[in-house]
Amino acid sequence: MSEQTLKYKFDVSAYRLLGRELITDRITALFELVKNCYDANSTRVTIDFYDVNPRSPQSRIVIKDNGMGMTFADIRDKWMVIGTSSKRREGTSPAPFNRKVTGRKGVGRFAVDKLGSKLLLKTRKAGEKQTLCLEVDWSAYTQEEEDQLNLFSSSPKLFTDMENRYWYEDSSDGEWHGTVLDITLLNDVWTHNDIDRAYKELSKLIMPSFTQRYPFEIYINATEYDDYREKKVESRAIEEATLKVELGYDEKVKQQETLICQDGELGRGMIKELPCGLVRMNIYYYDKNAKRQYKKTTDTLIDGLKVYRDGVIATPFAEYNAEQNLQKDLFGIDKRRYSGFFDKISTRDLLGWVDISWSRNPNIIDATNRQDFVGNEAWLELKKFVVKQLVEIEKYLKSKKEAARTETESQFTDMRVDMSGLRKDINAIKGLPGVSGEARQKLEQVEIVVQKAQASTNSILKEYQELKTEKRQQEDLLFSLVSLQTYAGMLSHIVKTSLGKIKRDAEFLHRHFPDPQFSAHYKRLADQIFDEMDRLGKAMDFMLKYAKDDQNFEDIDVKQVIENLMLNTYRDIFSNQHIKPVVEINKALSLYYNQKSLEDIISNLIGNSIKALSGINGEKIIKCSVMVDEDMLVIYFSDNGCGIEEKDRNKVFDVFFTTTAEQGGAGLGLFMVKARLEAIKGKIELVENELRPTGTTFKIEIPFKKP
């Protein structure tokens, strides 16, 4: 038998499936596209949203940068190729920017697909006369995809067979170079809230306020939202810093500003110009909480100090290292052994830059490998100066910590650490060559004592921690009881009102039936009694459920809970009613709360939305997006249903308020949602509908920390 070969084939649906795996949500999609602009040495990116709420044939997103642009070869060999790894091979963007490449492997095309079905790409290299245009029409691809899902499709077309039109245009806008992505046939509505989320995500790409020669600026425009008019995206990273230090110099008297820690206070002083020349320096120190906060607001790492010369990064660059441990520690910050291990700042607690220039610091010279500076006096002095600043900060932090060190647990922890240090030291001394046998014996005795003390410290610490956990549990219980009491008060009000109504209806029947004078009313009174009893029953159920549920607080995965509800539990109902569920949560978020309660809250809102959508023709959407705002988990829950009438807006949370009595509404749902949220110091409010033209949006806030 003769040998033959088989080729892989890649059809359109496989391509799109792959895309959906790679780019899970549209905020990420936008983020990836803007990262590509950064990698292309752009200094300015504008994102324009046209008519994106509600979605219409005019809806359009345009991303324009002033980067390098692409040649025909770039388009053919990179843009049109899936999984191009050129970025990874090179690691930095071309000189003089030398930006550390941020974009992921060739996912830009998928990102576009996530945003809309049709792309018009225009690109021009600097100095070129003509603009290269490429049209990619995914709606054609979708047709192809559908055909492929059809079993009897006669000619399955491969992805690689799809043809995309390209042409050249004479440019009208003079000197411009860069790339424009003009995306139409959008997949989603972009509400104000969605653009806020995009803004927040994009702010992670921005360097903290620092004058660079090659800055990177992002502007957002949205025709429909007044506060997005050339709105500049700003970094929020520095806001989170625990300590912000800015040092300058006085050029006239040739003096350098420096930090001095004295009597527990961090002050500043002036010293004579050092051999390295005058420098400007910004240092941001992040403690544990600040670091956590930083991670939430930015995508960049807290990665130590960098040197910029005349606004361009000098070093470290061109050394992409995913392993933070392997990254270059230019100033030797992590190698120091000046102070105790626990008081030492590491590169991971610091963000900052040293600003030098050829004119002020001519003696600091780049090493030929461009990884370092030449180890001359100027550079060594600068290193010393930088480290000195850190030492002052460490002194300050240490004195602050000592002053604050009253909490038992931290003392225990320190004690334990100190003791283990002590044992190490003892061992080290024992191992020294000059130590006599007698001394060694004594040391062994000391070691045993330390060991015992260490053991009891450990057990005390453990007990203390157990006590703390127990206390926390008690607090939770107490907390849910207190709120239960409050709501028991409200429920007694409900019950009284309800019982009163039933009683008086029955009383009337009892007193007057069958007096023909009132015969027009008897049936109605009987119906009212029945309905009121039914409501009362529901109120009772709620009260019991409330009493049962809210005692178990645990760390729950918000993303999983909400996705499960929106995409699984309600899947059949949604598909029967032709409702499109949209869930926008871009990462797992852990919330200390009761899972059942969260599910109840979302289910209630879903139930309301389904009712509100029942009379709507056209696209029906129920949308739930989750974001983080400081210590709050914020959920926006929206539908594009009939909306809530102006006169009712203030009453929707009132007990027994309902506009859907015929559909079985008892007016308890939103009351219950509000009650639950208030019990945990959360909030729910009716905000302007984010989906246009009609609809409802609820904003829910839940504190991450228990009150």
Place this chain on the structure above:
Amino acid sequence: MEQGKRTATILVVEDDKGQQTNGFALEVETGFERVVFKETVNDALAFVNDNLPSKIIILLDLGFPKSEEQGVYFLNELRKQSRRIPVIIWSGRDDIEGAEYQEIINGSTFAFLSKSASSEEIMEILRKADDYLNSQIDTAVESWLESHSEEERKKPFLKTSDGQSYSMEDLLREIRMQTPFGKKIALDINKLTIDLLFRKKEQI
């Protein structure tokens, strides 16, 4: 006027629409000529303002939607206009305390009824309030008015020293509105009544 019905208007200030169709409303209608429901405090105040000269008894709920004026506000505003109208608090709450409690007492409320009260209990209080109103001078003046023809009631009837002239109906209005003149005339009528009554006490 239907036989046996009392003439006072019962104004129910209550946001819960369900109460309008409740058995108690029918029951009140069997005993009083007119029952009016107002769902907001401001609507109720406007109603009182427009009908001040007539005999009104108010059944007042305390809790309204958070965004709206509450029952206590109604009471305060009403008392700026008239201290004479009996107000019966009708509430499901049993936690009234502090400033709110003080305001309710200072608002000269007539009685407190629970939301779970029976129609009979409500009627009993309403009848008491009506009796109370009937023992007041303005009501006495009103029934005295009824013994006169329509024409007579509208004619100038009394002239004050400063030349102001009042019809019988004006007189009633002045007393009900508690204008300075109304207050003075009410006081004078009381004094005179006592004087006349006890001057011939052997005839009582």
